[in-house]
Amino acid sequence: xxxxxxxxxxxxxxxxxxxxxxxxxxxxxxxxxxxxxxxxxxxxxxxxxxxxxxxxxxxxxxxxxxxxxxxxxxxxxxxxxxxxxxxxxxxxxxxxxxxxxxxxxxxxxxxxxxxxxxxxxxxxxxxxxxxxxxxxxxxxxxxxxxxxxxxxxxxxxxxxxxxxxxxxxxxxxxxxxxxxxxxxxxxxxxxxxxxxxxxxxxxxxxxxxxxxxxxxxxxxxxxxxxxxxxxxxxxxxxxxxxxxxxxxxxxxxxxxxxxxxx
Amino acid sequence: xxxxxxxxxxxxxxxxxxxxxxxxxxxxxxxxxxxxxxxxxxxxxxxxxxxxxxxxxxxxxxxxxxxxxxxxxxxxxxxxxxxxxxxxxxxxxxxxxxxxxxxxxxxxxxxxxxxxxxxxxxxxxxxxxxxxxxxxxxxxxxxxxxxxxxxxxxxxxxxxxxxxxxxxxxxxxxxxxxxxxxxxxxxxxxxxxxxxxx
Numbered sequence: 001x002x003x004x005x006x007x008x009x010x011x012x013x014x015x016x017x018x019x020x021x022x023x024x025x026x027x028x029x030x031x032x033x034x035x036x037x038x039x040x041x042x043x044x045x046x047x048x049x050x051x052x053x054x055x056x057x058x059x060x061x062x063x064x065x066x067x068x069x070x071x072x073x074x075x076x077x078x079x080x081x082x083x084x085x086x087x088x089x090x091x092x093x094x095x096x097x098x099x100x101x102x103x104x105x106x107x108x109x110x111x112x113x114x115x116x117x118x119x120x121x122x123x124x125x126x127x128x129x130x131x132x133x134x135x136x137x138x139x140x141x142x143x144x145x146x147x148x149x150x151x152x153x154x155x156x157x158x159x160x161x162x163x164x165x166x167x168x169x170x171x172x173x174x175x176x177x178x179x180x181x182x183x184x185x186x187x188x189x190x191x192x193x194x195x196x197x198x199x200x201x202x203x204x205x206x207x208x209x210x211x212x213x214x215x216x217x218x219x220x221x222x223x224x225x226x227x228x229x230x231x232x233x234x235x236x237x238x239x240x241x242x243x244x245x246x247x248x249x250x251x252x253x254x255x256x257x258x259x260x261x262x
Numbered sequence: 263x264x265x266x267x268x269x270x271x272x273x274x275x276x277x278x279x280x281x282x283x284x285x286x287x288x289x290x291x292x293x294x295x296x297x298x299x300x301x302x303x304x305x306x307x308x309x310x311x312x313x314x315x316x317x318x319x320x321x322x323x324x325x326x327x328x329x330x331x332x333x334x335x336x337x338x339x340x341x342x343x344x345x346x347x348x349x350x351x352x353x354x355x356x357x358x359x360x361x362x363x364x365x366x367x368x369x370x371x372x373x374x375x376x377x378x379x380x381x382x383x384x385x386x387x388x389x390x391x392x393x394x395x396x397x398x399x400x401x402x403x404x405x406x407x408x409x410x411x412x413x414x415x416x417x418x419x420x421x422x423x424x425x426x427x428x429x430x431x432x433x434x435x436x437x438x439x440x441x442x443x444x445x446x447x448x449x450x451x452x453x454x455x456x457x458x459x460x
Contacts, residue, residue, distance in 0.1 A: 067294070
């Protein structure tokens with residue numbers, strides 16, 4: 001063993017010597033200390049420190065007597081609180097009622113959303129089905145309400161009467177929805193009046209216009225007298241009024257043609 | 263009190279958690295002295311040691327479920343809590359100067375008044391030296407040399423590796439030897455660096 005290795009175990013050796021617990025592993029360092037004066041001095045210092053520390057450790061200290069009763073009192077209060085909390089039935093706790101109310105509100109909200117989605121989605125489907133002339137489940141009874149449905153009933157006499165009533169009620173409900181939907185869409189988006197337009201009249205004597213080069217149509221308003229310059233008839237009573245026209249502009253920005261709109 | 267000595271700490275803790283007051287009482291009687299001694303040796307004040315002891319067992323009542331037997335013994339767990347409280351107190355009260363108090367009077371061991379006096383002086387000087395150590399060195403000395411915990415238990419209480427405990431203890435003991443060296447030998451112990459202007 002060298003001094004460096006001795007340095008590593010000197011504390012354990014000193015502590016073991018102080019407590020008279022020398023093991024076989026510590027005999028070798030002890031032999032080294034016998035041969036090396038520096039290590040022996042180090043061991044002596046460590047041993048002295050261990051002895052002093054043992055003297056300090058031997059001094060007993062006792063916690064104050066009031067601590068234990070105070071702790072027990074706190075412990076009793078804690079356990080009592082826990083016990084009371086356990087004894088309360090779940091339906092008497094306010095949290096339970098809050099949770100129940102929240103769940104109820106959520107349910108109502110979800111049902112409302114579901115209903116609104118169904119009412120908006122189903123007529124749309126029916127209209128599409130009517131326009132396409134398909135949708136097997138609703139069949140002809142869905143498409144043609146009232147008068148024709150009675151005809152369908154007379155033709156298909158094989159199913160029982162209750163079945164017929166259900167079908168009739170269902171078809172009536174669906175047709176009502178279709179009508180409502182059509183009326184609603186008519187209210188929301190008023191159909192624009194159909195426009196009557198003349199043919200495009202060429203404005204300049206250039207070559208044939210290639211529309212693939214690009215171009216745009218611009219809606220303008222002109223005096224009604226301008227129609228005369230193109231050889232169109234004019235009502236002289238309305239000559240002071242203005243008339244709409246579409247001017248076709250080519251890609252280079254020149255006006256190529258015009259048509260009048262009524 | 264045979265039940266106390268036979269029952270392990272973990273079983274007493276389980277009893278306490280189940281609502282048995284005796285569990286807490288037995289655990290307190292078994293471990294309070296070690297906790298109190300640790301706090302006293304760390305901070306040198308009887309009042310603080312009492313406070314820390316109470317806080318440690320209050321924490322055990324409130325957070326006894328946090329104890330994991332796989333991480334170490336309950337003794338180490340309690341000392342770990344005590345260490346946290348002591349360090350908190352030391353940091354909070356570092357600006358105050360404590361009034362000299364006889365933290366725990368050592369009893370005469372009947373070897374005569376001179377031996378008692380000498381022993382008392384030794385204990386006093388060692389305590390003073392320990393209290394002047396930096397916290398990280400002081401706690402390993404207290405745990406390993408005064409509480410006689412193994413390196414593993416000390417590491418569990420401090421929440422660090424065993425190697426760290428060993429190295430800190432080595433450094434702490436070296437510092438203590440230097441501090442406790444008699445003044446005739448120890449005068450030039452503190453060497454300050456000086457610049458030569460020659």
